[in-house]
């Protein structure tokens with residue numbers, strides 16, 4: 372039995388053994404971080420491909436921040452396996468970092484949390500006092516609701532055989548300044564002493580603030596609302612990006628003016644909101660509010676605004692091409708960037724997809740160029756452009772993702788390759804006057820036509 376004082380001693384001495392279940396863009400850097408902090412680490416992933424790559428010292432996550440930091444084969448204190456049953460008996464604390472996506476009908480999919488939890492709990496030794504921490508983004512109540520029935524079914528006793536806690540991951544892909552060792556953490560647990568022990572553990576991981584915030588639900592809710600707030604703020608500027616052009620005002624001029632006020636938080640309108648955090652987490656909050664019969668009108672409305680942006684932009688692009696005399700049924704659009712976020716190779720929930728679908732439904736052909744993505748990561752129907760210098764005969768170029776590679780395109784050369792020199796800045800990051808001087812007819816989200 373690991374008493375809490377045993378845990379504390381092991382943390383201080385660095386002899387604590389930490390398990391991480393789920394070696395994705397959150398779990399693998401977390402495992403590496405605890406290993407760098409001097410702990411013995413057991414990493415578990417159901418994917419044999421992931422385990423094999425990690426064992427070879429390679430990065431299976433697609434996140435460039437993880438390149439070059441995976442420990443080499445044979446590194447001490449570094450154990451990687453597909454089996455929780457093998458790893459769990461060797462661990463004092465186990466962190467679960469598995470996906471929490473939404474289903475096609477926008478409901479939270481907690482199957483990974485339940486499955487990983489079951490795998491871990493089945494391997495917990497009676498009386499071991501193992502601490503199991505969920506890091507995946509969930510809505511308030513999920514950790515207890517999902518895990519306690521399994522724990523009870525397996526005849527385990529909280530406080531004797533194990534403890535459970537919640538510490539939300541706060542990864543920001545493509546932002547090495549906020550890596551696992553430089554980000555503040557909050558810890559929720561029904562047992563304050565376990566919370567204190569976990570504070571001591573995470574303080575060995577990150578240089579930033581770590582604090583115990585009370586029961587599980589407080590920490591679960593904090594993580595969700597961080598991203599709900601971001602979605603709502605982005606929805607506001609996206610809604611303004613549709614209003615101000617109708618008033619013959621550029622929304623970016625308005626935002627720049629408003630941003631001179633000390634507590635105005637600036638966000639940028641765009642072709643849409645992608646990724647596995649911002650467009651997903653609000654549905655957790657909406658679901659939880661519905662569970663308890665309290666309306667979540669603002670959160671729901673913000674999601675509707677952000678989800679409408681790709682089709683709104685597709686309509687604007689279609690009108691611009693029509694007004695430029697591009698023959699209907701012949702129009703071709705080139706999307707510059709496909710990933711949901713700059714400097715990241717991740718197409719999940721990217722607004723590029725509904726944008727392309729809406730354009731193709733209008734009979735407009737769509738090509739896409741994204742140097743961060745492999746050609747097999749684009750959907751069928753989209754012509755993948757591997758080399759921008761080979762993009763010929765397009766009528767409209769659309770900046771969808773503000774990759775540095777997109778910003779540094781040779782616009783003077785590209786305009787000569789276009790059949791019609793139209794360009795639409797979907798992220799408000801291009802110099803439209805410079806583009807105009809190079810022969811483009813330049814437009815942008817939130818800017819009057």
Ligand code: SAJ
Pocket residue numbers: 540541542543544546597598601605637638639640641642643644645646647648649711712713
């Ligand atoms: N976006 C806008 N306008 C903005 C900001 C973002 O349209 O002003 C779009 C992006 O283009 C992207 C989507 O929203 O399609 C999400 O962008 P994001 O910058 O929020 O990036 P994410 O999804 O990687 O969010 C992560 C989150 N981190 C964690 O969950 C730990 C989020 O909490 C961070 O605030 C965010 O990174 C960040 O700060 O970059």
